[in-house]
Amino acid sequence: MAYAVAHGWLGKDANQTEYRFCFLSFLCSFFIIILQPPSGNPQISTGGDHIICKYPSDPTVVLGFLSVTSLAVSVLVGHFSVFYPYNGKSVPRYVFFRSMTFFVFFLLLFVPGTRALSMLAAGMLFWVTITELLHLANNVHQDMSTTCPTAKSGLFGGAAFLALSASLFWLICLMLADDVRTEYFEEQKDRLAEAFTTDYDAKQQGEV
Numbered sequence: 001m002a003y004a005v006a007h008g009w010l011g012k013d014a015n016q017t018e019y020r021f022c023f024l025s026f027l028c029s030f031f032i033i034i035l036q037p038p039s040g041n042p043q044i045s046t047g048g049d050h051i052i053c054k055y056p057s058d059p060t061v062v063l064g065f066l067s068v069t070s071l072a073v074s075v076l077v078g079h080f081s082v083f084y085p086y087n088g089k090s091v092p093r094y095v096f097f098r099s100m101t102f103f104v105f106f107l108l109l110f111v112p113g114t115r116a117l118s119m120l121a122a123g124m125l126f127w128v129t130i131t132e133l134l135h136l137a138n139n140v141h142q143d144m145s146t147t148c149p150t151a152k153s154g155l156f157g158g159a160a161f162l163a164l165s166a167s168l169f170w171l172i173c174l175m176l177a178d179d180v181r182t183e184y185f186e187e188q189k190d191r192l193a194e195a196f197t198t199d200y201d202a203k204q205q206g207e208v
Contacts, residue, residue, distance in 0.1 A: 016082065017033040017079035021074035022167030029160030030066035030127065033153045036060045036132075040139070040148030060151070061112045061136065064129030068122055071163050075118045078170035082177050088153060095184050114169035121162035128155040 040053040057183055097103045132151035139148075 002100050013143075018074050018078040019167055019171050021070045021077065022170065025070040025074065025121075025125075026160045026167070028063040028070065028165040029156045029163065030064050031041075032060050032067075032081055032156045035158070036150060036153050039150055041137075042146060042148045049142070051141045051144055051146050051148075053135075053141065054147070055136055055139065055150070056079075061129060061133050061163065064125060064132065064156070065118070067163070068114075068125045068129065071118065071125065071166075074128050074167065074170065075122075078174065082173055089185065091184050096177060096180050097181045098138045099176070099183075102180055105176055107175060112168055117162050117169065118164035121159045121166055124155055124159035124162065128152065128159065129159070 023174055035058050037056050037058055040055040042051045043052075043054055083091075097106070120177070129150045135148075135150055141148075
């Protein structure tokens with residue numbers, strides 16, 4: 001049952017699912033840039049020997065991990081959907097590489113480009129989210145000149161646009177794969193019709 005549901009889900013909505021999760025990753029990073037405070041509020045302790053950073057409540061860490069998770073799901077769906085059997089019909093892998101457009105895109109852009117962009121975006125998002133979490137957890141400083149910094153919002157912005165770029169590459173690859181499948185199934189139908197016609201003609205001649 002679970003296999004059938006996953007099979008139909010990937011078969012019908014893989015392109016939209018991949019793009020939605022990647023776009024969700026982009027949106028989460030974008031909202032982080034808007035909502036993240038530039039810094040915390042440094043307060044001198046009662047003993048006067050250290051600074052306690054008070055940070056306003058904001059969803060930076062939650063959105064950061066949600067962005068990483070969305071991007072990971074997008075990559076997994078995109079990866080399995082390229083060669084996944086749709087609607088119970090599988091296409092031999094060599095068929096995909098008979099298409100020159102798919103072959104060139106897969107070799108030159110998908111393997112080195114799309115995966116690299118996805119991994120780089122996920123790495124940046126995870127690193128900067130962990131950095132922000134550490135700022136919030138380690139809010140007591142002996143350095144009396146600290147300004148209570150937060151994670152650099154520019155890194156969130158860079159990761160967001162990397163995720164969006166990766167989603168476009170994934171979408172193009174899945175669209176090209178769909179074109180290859182459509183052409184393959186049309187060829188199979190034409191061959192089946194031709195075989196049926198040949199068999200019918202042979203039977204007609206035998207009866208005569």
